[in-house]
Amino acid sequence: MSLKISGLTKTYKNGVKALDNVNLEIGKGMFGLLGPNGAGKSSLMRTIASLQSPTSGSIMFNDINVLEDKNSLRKVLGYLPQEFGVYPNMSAETLLDYFAQLKGITNKAERKKIITEVLTLTNLYDVRHKSVSGYSGGMKQRFGIAQLLLNNPQLIIVDEPTAGLDPAERHRFLNVLREIGANHTVIFSTHIVDDVRELCNEIAILNGGKILFEGTPTSGEEMLKGKIWVRIINRAEYDEYNQKYNILSSNFNPDNTLNIRVYNDAQPNETFVEAEPILEDVYFVSLKNDI
Numbered sequence: 001m002s003l004k005i006s007g008l009t010k011t012y013k014n015g016v017k018a019l020d021n022v023n024l025e026i027g028k029g030m031f032g033l034l035g036p037n038g039a040g041k042s043s044l045m046r047t048i049a050s051l052q053s054p055t056s057g058s059i060m061f062n063d064i065n066v067l068e069d070k071n072s073l074r075k076v077l078g079y080l081p082q083e084f085g086v087y088p089n090m091s092a093e094t095l096l097d098y099f100a101q102l103k104g105i106t107n108k109a110e111r112k113k114i115i116t117e118v119l120t121l122t123n124l125y126d127v128r129h130k131s132v133s134g135y136s137g138g139m140k141q142r143f144g145i146a147q148l149l150l151n152n153p154q155l156i157i158v159d160e161p162t163a164g165l166d167p168a169e170r171h172r173f174l175n176v177l178r179e180i181g182a183n184h185t186v187i188f189s190t191h192i193v194d195d196v197r198e199l200c201n202e203i204a205i206l207n208g209g210k211i212l213f214e215g216t217p218t219s220g221e222e223m224l225k226g227k228i229w230v231r232i233i234n235r236a237e238y239d240e241y242n243q244k245y246n247i248l249s250s251n252f253n254p255d256n257t258l259n260i261r262v263y264n265d266a267q268p269n270e271t272f273v274e275a276e277p278i279l280e281d282v283y284f285v286s287l288k289n290d291i
């Protein structure tokens, strides 16, 4: 099972180049697309889902030419957009039954079986009689996953599903995705580095419409081995250090000092200590176009 994206470029009518020659090959399992707001993640997801056309490039999912044969793609696709819109005042079970009929599952017993399955998988079975419009943000996102699973899609695209979820809901949601990723190709976009570290075997970092890094989280971390340096500075020293060194990130300590992480080929000076690279370093180095 593979999705192959070649030379994908999208320039909107206002001149914004949201995708700039994107090449990606995505196999089975969880693929994380990481990038800041405006990086082009939604543009890429919508294009793969055949909801908008690129300016140039091609997308193949197995033997389906996605851009030319939208109907074949949509039969095997499950897509959860960033904004799902407003849900009607209906129970989850009734609404899923309605969606299942729309997806062409005409046999009532078959619908009941698949609805029970997807409600169980998304941990919504106990609240299946409650109205979806009254669900919390995280429950709505899990309901979104339940509805897209109804036709057993081969390719699942989830666009920034954890945005706005509290930590407990986010965790629950990621666990559901983890289960699904075991048997499907799942492409999942986020701007939260920890989301992809916890979940994805393969990741790509996107910014300015360009893929800046592609590989496993570990391969990214290994590339930075021996190049991440930390030290504690006083808050007042920050500007001076920022001018002198390539600071990737900084965190306050309770005593108002700062831990800074610096990217440099060699130890900047003897006051710096080498640190194990983390995925967040890979992300920030990529965004600086340095990797």
Ligand SMILES: Nc1ncnc2c1ncn2[C@@H]1O[C@H](COP(=O)(O)OP(=O)(O)OP(=O)(O)O)[C@@H](O)[C@H]1O
Pocket: 012, 013, 014, 016, 017, 018, 035, 036, 037, 038, 039, 040, 041, 042, 043, 044, 160
């Ligand atoms: N329909 C559109 N018309 C014009 N410009 C657009 C359109 N959709 C997106 N853009 C622009 O394209 C760029 C990429 O946007 P996109 O929504 O793909 O990024 P994103 O990574 O999903 O960001 P976010 O997380 O903020 O949604 C941005 O500069 C955005 O303003």
